[in-house]
Amino acid sequence: MSVLAVTEHRRGELRTPSFEVITAGRDLADALGDDLHLAVIGGDVDAFAADLNREGVDVIHTVDEGEEFNHDVYTQAVTALAENLDPAALLMPNTVNGLDYAPAVADRLDRPLVTDAVAFDHDGTLAVTREQYGGKVETTLDVDAAEIALTIRPAEWPAAEGDGDAEVTAFDVDIDESAVRSDVTGFEEVGSGDVDITEADVLVSIGRGIEEEENLPLVETLADALGATLSSSRPIVDNGWLPKNRQVGQSGKVVTPDVYIAIGISGAVQHVAGMKGSDTIIAINTDPNAPIMDIADYAIVDDLFDVVPELIEEFGGQVPS
Numbered sequence: 001m002s003v004l005a006v007t008e009h010r011r012g013e014l015r016t017p018s019f020e021v022i023t024a025g026r027d028l029a030d031a032l033g034d035d036l037h038l039a040v041i042g043g044d045v046d047a048f049a050a051d052l053n054r055e056g057v058d059v060i061h062t063v064d065e066g067e068e069f070n071h072d073v074y075t076q077a078v079t080a081l082a083e084n085l086d087p088a089a090l091l092m093p094n095t096v097n098g099l100d101y102a103p104a105v106a107d108r109l110d111r112p113l114v115t116d117a118v119a120f121d122h123d124g125t126l127a128v129t130r131e132q133y134g135g136k137v138e139t140t141l142d143v144d145a146a147e148i149a150l151t152i153r154p155a156e157w158p159a160a161e162g163d164g165d166a167e168v169t170a171f172d173v174d175i176d177e178s179a180v181r182s183d184v185t186g187f188e189e190v191g192s193g194d195v196d197i198t199e200a201d202v203l204v205s206i207g208r209g210i211e212e213e214e215n216l217p218l219v220e221t222l223a224d225a226l227g228a229t230l231s232s233s234r235p236i237v238d239n240g241w242l243p244k245n246r247q248v249g250q251s252g253k254v255v256t257p258d259v260y261i262a263i264g265i266s267g268a269v270q271h272v273a274g275m276k277g278s279d280t281i282i283a284i285n286t287d288p289n290a291p292i293m294d295i296a297d298y299a300i301v302d303d304l305f306d307v308v309p310e311l312i313e314e315f316g317g318q319v320p321s
């Protein structure tokens with residue numbers, strides 16, 4: 001028996017959750033005393049396999065089918081590989097793509113599926129932790145470690161590092177083309193010329209403390225001065241001040257930048273769910289007891305309308321009038 005983890009890519013790049021499922025998969029494989037197998041499906045599978053060859057990976061299965069993610073191809077390929085390997089645990093990222101095919105695969109394999117796992121513990125039985133009600137309630141499920149499918153929440157396990165010496169092997173799947181019902185014909189970015197906040201190294205994130213839309217240029221100028229990308233908490237998006245793709249959190253994007261600067265953000269559980277994996281968290285908030293302070297590495301307890309202009313000047317920017 002083994003552990004099989006499925007990776008993902010988009011537009012020629014492996015996505016960060018691919019490296020996190022390696023860490024989660026290795027943890028589980030260690031607990032079970034098993035090998036860790038990876039699957040990489042579609043795109044430049046050889047280049048992807050070379051990049052995925054990290055410490056702790058035993059075997060990488062490449063499935064040379066298609067260029068981009070396709071629900072039907074992934075469902076068929078992962079099902080076929082899992083039927084062939086019969087892994088104890090099958091791990092998939094809890095991402096838009098992962099959630100698209102994981103239930104179909106679990107159904108075909110007739111396995112229970114636990115989605116959005118944030119931790120697991122193996123002590124005889126496998127205990128999988130999930131969060132509910134926006135992180136207010138934690139549930140632990142005892143499952144059969146010998147036959148389970150799991151989706152792994154992004155940013156809960158660190159990305160795997162270190163070079164590995166995995167065996168890379170091609171896996172041929174006889175894809176039933178008549179059951180492939182969709183095709184990727186192109187990509188269109190959401191919003192006019194907007195950015196992907198999940199790819200940013202530094203995020204300047206703004207919350208309700210900014211008070212009015214007219215004050216946004218202040219934080220935009222700080223972001224420019226730092227070479228950072230602007231993101232926000234949900235109220236800013238709900239007010240229509242920034243597009244939805246800038247929202248960090250449970251109902252927004254999960255981000256893992258090197259530096260996350262939370263300005264006028266209280267740190268509600270739904271927000272923290274999207275940014276707690278950031279390397280360094282800096283909070284600017286007038287309230288020393290705001291929940292964001294519990295996870296901040298550095299904090300400035302002061303009025304953002306005093307602090308931000310000083311930071312802009314410090315980093316060579318021009319404070320908007």
Ligand code: FAD
Nearest residue numbers: 207208209233234249250251252264265266271285286304
């Ligand atoms: P507030 O909680 O109002 O905090 C504002 C902060 O600014 C306060 O801490 C205050 O002390 C500080 N402040 C005020 N003035 C200043 C000043 N002049 N200088 C410095 N600091 C100042 N939220 C998300 O962000 N992302 C999500 O994805 C998300 N999903 C949700 C999903 C569900 C199902 C639900 C129920 C809620 C969700 N929320 C989400 C909303 C979440 O519960 C909070 O309401 C929201 O995160 C609060 O945003 P905020 O921190 O900007 O505002």
